[in-house]
Amino acid sequence: MTDVENAVVSTNAADGRSDTVVGSPVGSGVRTGLFIGGEERFTPEVLRIADPGKPGVVVGEAASASPGDVSDAVAAARSAFPAWAALSAQERAGMMADAIAGIAEERDADAAILSQENGKIRFESWVDALVFEIRWDLALMLADQVDTGHTLPVVPGAIPVSTEVSYQPLGVVTVIVPFNWPIAILGAALPHALLAGNTAIVKPPPSAPLATTRVVQRVAAKLPPGVLNVVTGRDENMAGLITDVDKVCFTGSVNGGKRIMQMASQTLTRVTLELGGNDxxxxxxxxxxxxxxxxxxxxxxxxxxxxxxxxxxxxxxxxxxxxxxxxxxxxxxxxxxxxxxxxxxxxxxxxxxxxxxxxxxxxxxxxxxxxxxxxxxxxxxxxxxxxxxxxxxxxxxxxxxxxxxxxxxxxxxxxxxxxxxxxxxxxxxxxxxxxxxxxxxxxxxxxxxxxxxxxxxxxxxxxxxxxxxxLDLRAPFGGMKQSGIGREQGIEGIRAFQDTRAIATIDPTALAQMAH
CATH class of the missing domain: 3.40.309.10 (Aldehyde Dehydrogenase; Chain A, domain 2)
Known part of the structure; x- marks a missing residue:
């Protein structure tokens, strides 16, 4: 694999070549496209998704994005950002609640697909999808805290200035999830990024993208075009999801996280890394x-x-x-x-x-x-x-x-x-x-x-x-040492997708009095 492929492919597993095969579309199985700017997009090339339990069986096919498709996704998210960021957190929460409504209606089908492409038992796959909804709803419960800043009061005897500290979204965020619990893991970051006022591009795992793409597309279709986008494909085409955005949230292997950091350093793209463990x-x-x-x-x-x-x-x-x-x-x-x-x-x-x-x-x-x-x-x-x-x-x-x-x-x-x-x-x-x-x-x-x-x-x-x-899904979660950088979930997870802004107002009358 190229460094770019390894950077985006690598999951919590030891680094290795994906079992995914690139080729022309086939006529059977599940089929998913890209979702960019509110529209589904299919591609000439696809990823054929192997069944890890049945040699030679293809579960389905996912669209394989070109660098141009990736650029379009970033552009769509950039275009949607100003209007989305201008909303209050409560307004965004209301739209996000509407978007997640009814997500469970196809959970049985999602779980069956995930079980086939991932290999894990159906019940775990069903819980995987359930946890996404739970995490989404828990994030929305934080809406009242998202925009809440604080004031630094005037200090007696110092320069007479009061400072308002507030929070602002970063811009366009990429969320990259691994194969093992892709939908649930997505729920630890995606709703927090959106609620904070960012727009997002989701990068499902290339070896198991089908169920995740289905779930995210159903949510994205209910949000304003460009607020939430989904891109699947060959990872050598995905560098723009790291270098052309404002933050990358990556869950995967330690080596994968290191390569993400290397790529992000080219543009000083911020990172949250939830990496492997030796618990x-x-x-x-x-x-x-x-x-x-x-x-x-x-x-x-x-x-x-x-x-x-x-x-x-x-x-x-x-x-x-x-x-x-x-x-x-x-x-x-x-x-x-x-x-x-x-x-x-x-x-x-x-x-x-x-x-x-x-x-x-x-x-x-x-x-x-x-x-x-x-x-x-x-x-x-x-x-x-x-x-x-x-x-x-x-x-x-x-x-x-x-x-x-x-x-x-x-x-x-x-x-x-x-x-x-x-x-x-x-x-x-x-x-x-x-x-x-x-x-x-x-x-x-x-x-x-x-x-x-x-x-x-x-x-x-x-x-x-x-x-x-x-896991307590309300608590901040993340690693120390080589297990990662940053935290997901809770208000800490919201702040990870925001920056602080300080607005200082000086009291000229008090300043003049100090001068005398």
């Missing part, structure tokens, strides 16, 4: 390990076949509780059904791309070659699913901490479980990593939870819980 779950000696909590831990590790940025990637367990955790996870892994995402019995679908499957297989094999205690579960599907991106889930008990399964983000259904002997050791081990997205503390003691949780170097900490489905 630690810290299980103290007094942790409650009943079925409820073990179910939460299992989901935190294996939801979406392990392909979630905020999944637990390393589990640190007090040595006295190690066997309980291993046994609890084994009981659940023995019940896992690996299969096609649309099959009702399936609990774990395929990995999204063949390159990611190969990476996860490689780090598991490395652990085996090093003599680690590697345990794998479940049976791979056969028939028309043979050769799909399926992988048996695994746990690796007490591995060498230098192995890649510990040091790198697996982004797949494998977890290292590492014992510790003291609380200080647990904190040190948890923080000994490149990332700082999320973490969790499992304990029966609120005091221990606060003590340990406050020492974890990450942007979000759960207590006795962990995982994307347990």
């Amino acid at each position: 630690a779950a810290v299980i103290l000696d007094d942790a409650i390990l009943d079925d409820t909590h073990l179910d939460r831990l299992y989901a935190a590790i294996y939801d979406t076949t392990g392909q979630i940025c905020m999944n637990a990637k390393r589990v640190f367990v007090h040595r006295s509780r190690l066997n309980e955790v291993v046994t609890g996870l084994e009981q659940r892994l023995n019940q896992a059904v690996i299969g096609y995402g649309l099959d009702e019995a399936t609990t774990m679908g395929p990995l999204h791309q063949a390159a990611q499957k190969a990476f996860v297989e490689d780090i598991i094999q490395e652990a085996k070659d090093a003599g680690a205690d590697v345990r794998e579960y479940g049976e791979l599907p056969t028939g028309d699913l043979a050769g799909g991106n399926f992988l048996r889930p695994a746990i690796i008990v007490d591995p060498d901490p230098g192995l890649r399964v510990v040091t790198q983000e697996q982004f797949g259904p494998v977890i290292p479980i590492l014992p510790f002997d003291s609380e200080d050791d647990a904190v040190r081990l948890a923080n000994d990593t490149w990332g700082g997205l999320c973490g969790s503390v499992w304990t029966a003691s609120p005091e221990s939870a606060t003590r340990v949780g406050s020492q974890l170097v990450c942007g979000y900490v759960w207590v006795n819980d962990h995982g994307a489905t347990r």
